[in-house]
Amino acid sequence: MIRYDALDALPVRGALPALTAALDEHGTAVLVAPPGTGKTTLVPPVLAGLLGEGPARRVVVAEPRRIAARAAARRMAWLLGEKVGQSVGYTVRGERVVGRHARVEVVTTGVLLQRLQRDQELAGVDVVVLDECHERHLDADTTAAFLCDVRETLRPELRLVAASATTDAEGWARLLGGAPVVEARGAAHGVDVVWAPPGRPVRPAHGMWVDPALLAHVASVVRRALAERPGDVLCFLPGAGEIARVAGQLGDTGDLGDVEVLQVHGRAPAAVQDAVLAPGRRRRVVLATSVAESSLTVPGVRVVVDSGLAREPRVDHARGLSALTTVRASRAAGAQRAGRAGREAPGAVYRCWSEAEDTTLPLFPAPEIKVADLTAFALQAACWGAPDASGLALLDPPPGGAMAAARGVLAAVGAVDSVGRATSRGVRLSRLGLHPRLGRALIDAGSSGRVAEVVALLSEEVPREYGDDLAGALRAARRGGDAYARRWLAEVRRLRAVSAEFSPPPVHDRGTEVAAERVSRLGDDQVAGLVAALTFPERVAKLDGGSYLMVSGTRAELSDGSPLRGAGWIAVAVADRPLGKGHARVRLGAVIDEGLARVAAGSLYEELDEVHWADGDVVARRVERLGAVELAVRPLPDADPGLVRDALLDGLRRDGIGLLRWSAEARVLRQRLAFLRLRLGEPWPDVSDEALHARVEEWLEPELGRARRRADLARIDAGTALGRLLPWASGDAARLDELAPERIAVPSGSRIRIDYADPGQPVLAVKLQEMFGLHESPTVAGVPLLVHLLSPAGRPAAVTADLASFWKDGYKGVRAELRGRYPKHPWPEDPATAEPTRHTNARLRR
Template sequence: MPDPLERLLAHPPDLPVAAGLAAVTDAVRDHGTAVLLAPPGTGKTTLVPPALAADVGGRVVVTQPRRIAARAAAARLAHLLGEPVGRTVGYTVRGEQRLSAGTRVEMVTTGVLLRRLQRDAELRGTDAVVLDEVHERHLDADLTLALLVDVRANLREDLRVVAMSATVQAERTAAVLGGAAPSPVVSVPGALHPVHEVWCPAPRGVQPLDPRGVTPAFLDHVAACVRRALDDAAGDVLVFVPGAGEVTGLVRRLAGVDADVRPLHGRLSHREQDLALTAGPRRRVVVSTSVAESSLTVPGVRAVVDAGLAREPRTDHRRGLAGLVTVRVSRSGAVQRAGRAGREAPGTVYRCWSESDHARLSPHPLPEIATADLTAFALELACWGSPDGADLALLEPPPAPAMTAARTTLRALAAVDESGSVTARGRVMAGIGADPHLARALVDGAPLVGARRAAEVVAMLDADVRAPGGDLVAALRGLRRGGEEAREWSRTAGRLLDALPTTTTAPAAAEHRHPAAHRHPGADPGGRLTDDLAVGLVVALAHPERIARRRPGGTTYLMTSGTGAAFAPGEAALAGLPWVAVADADRGAGRSDATIRSAAPLDEALARDAAPSLLRERSTVTWVDGRVEARRTTSLGAIELAAETVARPPAHLVVDAVRQGLAQDGLAALPWTASAVALRRRLDLLHRVLGGPWPDVGDDALLAGLDLWLGPDLARIRRSADLARVDVVAGLRRLLPWPAAARLDELAPERVTVPSGSSIRLDYEPDQPVLAVRLQEVFGWRRTPRVADGRVPVLLHLLSPAGRPAAVTADLESFWTTGYPQVRAELRGRYPKHSWPQDPLTAVPARGVRRTGGTSST
């Protein structure tokens, strides 16, 4: 009986790639690797694997980025062979397998191959691997490519590897895949029919996106473009929208058109997917996500309507949020989508944006490694024995901040140790075949809520099931009632249950077990947590950083990560509950709080159990309204659970608080006596005039050196009243330089003795020292006194007998000559009992009224 693969290759379908098959097999035979560059629709997924299998005489494993693509590729090739799926051609996707002992070509998702490599790095029983659609740059595809290069270099030199790409970046892949020398690149030109472009920008005022996602008005516009395509073009219409929610919304808007409207996305049942991928008796409108962009064949399409939007992973490490965001499609993505209209005949693409907008699109989509949450990626690296991936041939290195965040998460989950090496618990989690957060929820949730319930909740989270009103408990009850969506969920739950170890090998699981669950207020009479709290607990185990408590007196929440969150308007099913576990929240573009998309009820006791690593008890001493406030707090991440006042807090915390308070409120908070102010001003003058070693006593300098001059006093503070007893004068004196300090009174004296014998305080104003003295007390003083080693004259405020300034001068000699006669003339009649000599330089100074003797005042 002839080999079915040989029979197919002897008379291949009329596909462009047929002309390049010999070049591919020759390159693989000579070099062990090859890169095939061919546009979508050239038949590379259909013909290259059979050619390679026939050449190597063994089994070929072909990766596809999505389950729907793996199933469809296997079905198409099996149809060409005239066989059922599972004989010569089969597939393996998560939770489903159709193979036999005679299978030669196996279609798998990239994740399935990654699991195989981790279990058996030599890939025993596999002779060649074909990596399809590598241009999409999915994270697991980049990693799988790197691991295969490592396997070829160290374990299986005979393993053939072919990478197939639809873009001109194939040379980069060839350089990585080839190792020491680049892999040969085989180019196959496409044979697409011409595609006419029609620009269909939205009406004025209609925006594609707002903070909540794709706007209803824009979906109305896309629906109008579909109706136009049905009127203008022949054949089926393929519509691209970003996500499953938009698929559903557009299908609803197209009700009543003269065509069969078929949704297409990864959440649908096999039957619904097959309906979208099979030509029918009537015209069809296939409304699809990006799954149909390059890895699927949708027959009969003559027109493409492109909404111009795509979903890409984004991670906000600051807020602790990761998920998919809606962005503008790239130009290369738009070209691939348009090409779907020209696979079988000339076609038309209707682009829901303007030609000028098209010019501003980014050339290519960002690779997932640059934007995605890298927690699962980091766990795979740890399991492979390369925690940082530095020795692997990655197309580009992962961003350092994202890897740091991923390793921190894995350490918190006890999946890796401090060195980054995988733990036994980490291997269990990796073997679950789910995101590490969900794997942790399954492993730790099973002993708390029961293995079946834990698997059901994790399967629901893994499928990203739409929760009515954001209520995941309602979503779980809906799945249990059955339906199309429930079948896939049930299969996933069964697979997760089978993957769960019969005995817990995770050492941290016991730490999360709820104490005396049967006494919990949320337990049913049988001692089990109700579904409401069971779902909340599993969600909290998956995402402890998203445990949230309602803020006092409001409707918004604070998550343990420190991010604020609120339910979307109109989704009031859970709004107002004291505690919730958030499964999905977007980054809240343009808003201070994130928007909660799905959550489940929780309480404080379960929150503590779900996130024991976030529990903190600490003493805090802060400066509040000019006083020291000491509290002992218990917190779950950023959420404060309890607080009490501490009578005698630790001294170092008090010092820190006072330091922060003084930096915040300024030095005025200290008890500045007149003596302290005077001393500071004296030191300030000497520093400004003489410089070192006299200290800088400005605000900035004193705050910076607080420990140096006030350290001993701050250490004795226990409450705000103690601050009032700080001796600022003593503190300033600690700054005095030795031995220059002995000259302080000489260089900046506190008092000056005037000719009358009085000792008068010198006021050190910021600009110049001032001496306020009665005019009669300085008779005979010929020159102005000076300070700071004679460099700064004192500003004399010469007072009248009533104590009012009669003259202000820093040049006493000039004053006696020019100013005094005028002052004498003005005041002698007003104060006749006081001395007003004509010659003040020879007059006897007097403290009070001069009644007799002395120099005549006439």
């Protein structure tokens, strides 16, 4: 019997005429309905004609999560007075409850995506409802894009509804071709907001880490809510680990009395999930992840405690790592969570942050297409016939870098061809219901049941208590006894069934052929390593010092006490990067040997000659490597001369041209040329380090061509080589000694060397007595020399660029100071007319 009293009480009923009219006229609509209004449970039966309103249609409802899909189907069946599977059924991965006469089928978006790839027309389906589209999961966005394509090209009569409580309604309306926006007014009941920030600052979350102080505060807020408000409490936390910690703190206090604490997350047993969705016999605290945000009514809940945190996927392309990370929940998610408190009666939400902080939160969750690993998306797009996804109706285009990385992975596993089109192998991979990496392992390692067991382990987050050894985790799952093990076993059965379709396994390349041949002879530990290595070939890692170097170039460390410690090779299945650490941390891995490493990462194998400058000399070697990991190194005595020359040039750039033999004459020549370049410019050459490197072929050949190592560079006469840069063609080279002479004659007849160390001001250091009688400072290329007048002992007595001024004003002071110290040398009163000399008075008298 249909429960009309419950149906009539759902506020969304008032929006149904506008919704049906919009679908009749446009074929598409966006339904915005606050939490608790009944959009998930009333709209599909009405559109299917199950309530006597409108023609009979077959409706498919896509939910982002399995728990929501099952709960929505059960709720609709209850409203219709039926069992699940009659008029309303559901399909999630590994479970299908749909009768022959079902008119409403609730599926996960992943299931719908697979169905579209098999049957693009969705034969027999009249309406598709994309529920909770605000969450922007990648599967949901992809499904919406494919459905828009189907409507445009194959089935314009197919009706689409995008539904959510908090969504970018205008954006979805544009995406659905100008669809009308229909709003259902009013939540079921009012919800009071209580701001409950921690009393002292807590550290921000990083990766999977959450400050224990915040979790302790959340537990205290739960106790406060129990004391201040009636009804059950629903508390939102980011993950199963945080739920377990808060549950422990609530249990440790012993002050909850007769209150039941339930833990709900993706790994929770189905029995627990079902118990949460049924009325409780006593007061309850339900600790949940975001699985309870939408499409669920938890009976008895009047209070929500919101930690303000969520888990979202992120990819570190630089390190080749992808994992969930803890982020601040968006305001849209906050509204969804708060709405859980007002489903059945007025309620309250306790938010564990301040009202001021709330204004800084993102409006919507980050679309997965912007932040997640796009390998599976790229494969779906390729199988759909849109390899670059440019023609798909997406609210946000995929980032170019992430798509390029995804196509690289797909090419490596043989899923796409050289232009990005899906191969037959890629089509098979897309239909396994697995990430393409895991699908590659399932196909290439053979249809062994043990392979399916390890793939099932890697298809879902493994409990931390299972440890970081994949083989050990496999044994823990086999022992059973927890909810994860039961779900794992169900997935193993599914994978064994689908893997039978690929027996014998298609040969992709020599590496996979060898892998399939070997698996029958391997033990469980080796199978775990094989699957991990095939799934993540770029994470095959070799022990290198105190850490492991992945073939991708990323370093990873094991935790203290890990059973993997000391292994020569491992395959890293799960890793993250701890706060403040430059290296990754292995969360799950398996021991392998070098042979398996070569098989799994065979596409990254190369043998090449390496000639480069390192540690101050040319290093020539023949190297076998897997990506960044060196397997074997041998000296290379007959290195290619061109590579040697490049290495020597690199050495000159890095260590400077001082590697050449620079005699005193060579250094002086370079200084003279630098002076002329600064003073006169062209055609005099630039002899700076940068310029000499740029013109190395002009002045350092053929000596460089004959050199093989650093010692050969040290034998090259830099002065001789530098002479090749002189402007011989213009004839100016002949004027070098005229324009920038090495020495210059002074009045005493001596020829004194000019110091060109400072090209802006050449220096002439000469004894003062040798310059008597000279009225003007000597010049080179029109530049007055800076004259350092020396005492008889050769020490600077005065510095001047204007001799006439010095004889007139400065000489008297110098004469008075030095005359008594050096009485044997002439100190005439008038130096401008005195005879220049390099001798003492005694010599002059003789």
